[in-house]
Amino acid sequence: MNKLKSWSKIALSAATPLLAFPGLAMAEGAGAPDLRAGWDELWHELMIDIWVIGIIFALITLYLLIKYRRRRHDEEGSAPRLSKLASFGWVFVPAFLFMADDIFLAAKNFELWNKMREVPEGAYEIKVEGFMWGFDITHPGGATATNELRVPEGTPVKASLSSRDVVHSFFLPDYRVKWDMVPGMNTYLWFNSGAPGEHVMTCAEYCGTMHSGMYGKVIVMPKAEFDKWVKENAPAPEKHS
């Protein structure tokens, strides 16, 4: 068992460069949880779970395939007949082992899921409308932009999602979140903006010819710069006639 674990560790560390993400510093936003770190952590736990199960099964399979190869042409298999108890044992013992793992994973899942679906108080609220093929963004002050989502650093951001035409999906790979934009429905997601920088924002639900061209940028700006941008881009007050 220990041997298997150390093997799986070796395999895991060998695979890590391929599965790891380019590091990106995330500042905690107003005490809000860091979903990206939460996702990465659960993903790594899950990978260990999967690799351990996978390696155990693969080694057993390999052993059986090699050990019991035919040596004489008239040889036949001699599997023992199972007693009643053993036959039930071979159902219920694995079933309970699988179920134990399943319930453990489900619990872990909902812990993170609840964080993902509960928007922290004081989040910066922004409207994102999908269309064929781009994202229209409206800030609370009235500033608008297309395919450029500007947000202040270190702040939880709630994106209220809708669609003008067909089903799209608002996907921010670096933040590990996405949610569908459904015409006739209002949906949402939230993320923690983190340190200043740029991230990809892209469509993840097939929406026609230029689906792959429906993308833009999340631009995380220092607080002062962001406030300046919002002020400059706010629509001029309407003239009364």
Next chain:
Amino acid sequence: MSTQALLEPSDTAEVAAVKQRFSLKEWIFTTDHKRVAVLYMIGAFAAFFVAGLMAMLMRTELASLGPTVTADPSTYNTWLYFHGAAMILGYQIPALTGFFANYYVPLMIGAKDVAFPRVNALSVWLFWMGIILALLTFVIPDPPDIMWTGYPPYSILTGGNTAFYTFTVLLMGFSSIAGGVNFLTTIIYMRAPGVTWGKMNMFIWCTLAAFIIQIIFVPVLGSAVTMLTFDKYLGTSFFNPAAGGSPLIYENLFWFYSHPAVYVIFLPAIGLIYEIIATFARNRIFNYKKIVYYGVMGVVGLGGIVWAHHLYVAGIPNWMILIHVFMTLIISVPVGLLMIGLLGTLYKGSIHYATPMLYAAGFLFLFLIGGLTGIPNAMSSIYIHLTDTYWMPGHFHYVMAISMTTAIIGGTYYVFPKMTGRMYNETLGRIGFILFFVGVNITFMFTMIMGVKGMPRRYYDYQQFPEIEWMQQIATVGSYIIFLGALVVLISWLHGAFYGRKVGRNPWGSRSLEWTHAPSPPPPGNYGDGVKLPDDWNPYGYGK
């Protein structure tokens, strides 16, 4: 030791069965289940080949940033639509529930044909009409570009011809329901005396289960796509939000069928793997009854209540997500039991590695990867990042596309001597397997890694992810290796069918009825005067 020495001596006397002149009319109007099976086989492999060519075009397109093969994304989208729809509806389901079910069910249960041979002919005609309609995609102006999922409102608003999609689905669905009624009746009423429920081949149990699922769920898909067509052409608004409809209803209906459809493919496929492993390990099925009750029937019981894991981020209510996370994780229990049954059948066996067994061994590893990479998808919080990225095609190609294809190709090699009365070339068979196995792992391992890095699926281009171009290229090279493997497989079959060495009725030394009691190839009516079985007969009665 050479392959030859390990096989039982051939009884060539019987091979001079029935030698008829080829008549196209007889083939079209045939009601013989073995000929219907061959018609299914040709149609299914034709769909596989054309959809495979589409995959090659797409992988080549993706090998470099920007336009490579075509500068028109619509063309790419049509390839992708055809690839998905044809591989599932035209290749995997018909190959397993059409070709193999037709060939094996009457033979394995000792029947002279299916219960309703003319309904059987109708099934295969409808299937062929579906195949022809699907192939017209490449001829008609404005071909469908809605992907095999056909989500509205895009499928309603598009200029592409959604009706072709609907009618293909309806023809295939009708064919499948006719087949289902036929095979359920055949299995229940036409078993030879002695072939009791407790002595049925695993493949028969799995086919029975698959058709139960198919009969329950196909009508739902049929209704959904019909309503879609009404919305597009007749001005109704079931799914069109512009007039108060809801796209989410379609998404639910679609996956209510299309997730169980995975088990319609999975069950007969693992049934074939059971047959291959039992024959080539010459061993009893491990824990046969419990595997049937809890494994096969467990999949039937749970298969219909896990569909919403396709919709975690689609806007469905939280309570639905809660239920489906648990149900989806729990499906690991019956599927795990089916895997344990396969491994147990190897234990103390006597495994001979002919080509079918190589595919069965490959299945054990490919399906293991496919099954385990499904666990993250069950977990809504992990899924939120992975869904609709390359991770998903990576996962479902492992678990469905390539695992089930190992079963289909391995199963075809397995049935080959029975069907043709000749043996394929073992060396070509092995080369084909190695190319296939190496190719799929290269392609789909990298597909999954690209998905974790955030690359969304169904993309014609990926300007926003230039850093993954090298992985796309490796995946493309892998796909060329798969294609080469498929060609070798095809050549080995054609070569074997015309020039293969003649074999007797039981070249594998199996105990199953179709090998022990029927000549190769079996004549019309299969068993002449019927089958008489001793009391201690068992299709897996090895090592007494």
